[in-house]
Amino acid sequence: MAVPARIKALSFTRLGAALGVAVLATLGLAGTAQAATNYVALGDSYSSGVGAGSYGNSGDCMRSANAYPQLWANAHAGTTFKFVACSGARTGDVLNQIANVTSSTTLVTVSVGGNDAGFADVMTTCTTGSDQTCINRVNTAKTYVNNTLPGLLDNVYSKIKAKAPSAKLVVLGYPRFYTVPGSCSVGLSDTKRTAINSGSDALASVLSARAAANGAKFVDVRPAFTGHNICSSADDYLHSLTWPIVNSYHPTAAGQRGGYYNPLVSAIG
Numbered sequence: 001m002a003v004p005a006r007i008k009a010l011s012f013t014r015l016g017a018a019l020g021v022a023v024l025a026t027l028g029l030a031g032t033a034q035a036a037t038n039y040v041a042l043g044d045s046y047s048s049g050v051g052a053g054s055y056g057n058s059g060d061c062m063r064s065a066n067a068y069p070q071l072w073a074n075a076h077a078g079t080t081f082k083f084v085a086c087s088g089a090r091t092g093d094v095l096n097q098i099a100n101v102t103s104s105t106t107l108v109t110v111s112v113g114g115n116d117a118g119f120a121d122v123m124t125t126c127t128t129g130s131d132q133t134c135i136n137r138v139n140t141a142k143t144y145v146n147n148t149l150p151g152l153l154d155n156v157y158s159k160i161k162a163k164a165p166s167a168k169l170v171v172l173g174y175p176r177f178y179t180v181p182g183s184c185s186v187g188l189s190d191t192k193r194t195a196i197n198s199g200s201d202a203l204a205s206v207l208s209a210r211a212a213a214n215g216a217k218f219v220d221v222r223p224a225f226t227g228h229n230i231c232s233s234a235d236d237y238l239h240s241l242t243w244p245i246v247n248s249y250h251p252t253a254a255g256q257r258g259g260y261y262n263p264l265v266s267a268i269g
């Protein structure tokens, strides 16, 4: 039996509307929806969040709920997140952390190199020795940073890229520790503080250059720490020599947010 023309027309109109909605929905999804980020956070204590508190059950790695990788994951709904940064990590340790990077990883962040350069020994030597002993120790560290560290960083960054060729690789640097001259009346001399800051600058130059050479984005955190360093008037982003000793010269929770997380968001969203 024949279907009356009016009903036919109505059916086609309904079908057309339904298809239209489906097409619009598809276009809408294609235009706005993004695949969820598959994020792996590698690195040393500046990435694990030593000094920022709330370490949960992460043991000696001291991964903080206030660390920038966790803050980023929290702020990006649907992110698959592997937090494997660990206190004390050197480039060799980060090579092991890379086991967590896969071909489906879409974002990797990393801070590494400070421990290879002798961060703890530099700070111990500068705390206990003379100005000249401190300057000499920093100069030895800078020579290492300029001559040995570049190859170690190239190895780390290129191995990450090899495992996750399409992932965004973000290298985060280290802050200058001190405002010089500053508001501190006790502690290290300004001569020592200036020398230590120059070590930070040497690290930033090499990290930036090796990141660029390996197709990674370098996030320089030094500007964000300015005005918040040790001996600045705010003096709120870094612990000075403190107890427990492991927190010394590490970002506070405010430093992880203002000094690392905010610049990371400015760099990648």
Ligand SMILES: CCCCCCCCCCCCCCCC(=O)Oc1ccc([N+](=O)[O-])cc1
Binding pocket: 044, 045, 046, 050, 086, 087, 088, 089, 113, 114, 115, 117, 118, 119, 120, 122, 123, 138, 141, 142, 145, 174, 175, 196, 197, 199, 200, 202, 203, 246
């Ligand atoms: C040229 C090097 C000069 C060094 C002085 C300037 C330092 C500025 C950059 C600081 C880099 C610090 C990276 C260290 C991160 C880290 O894992 O720290 C540790 C945290 C905890 C331990 N530990 O043993 O418990 C050991 C190290």
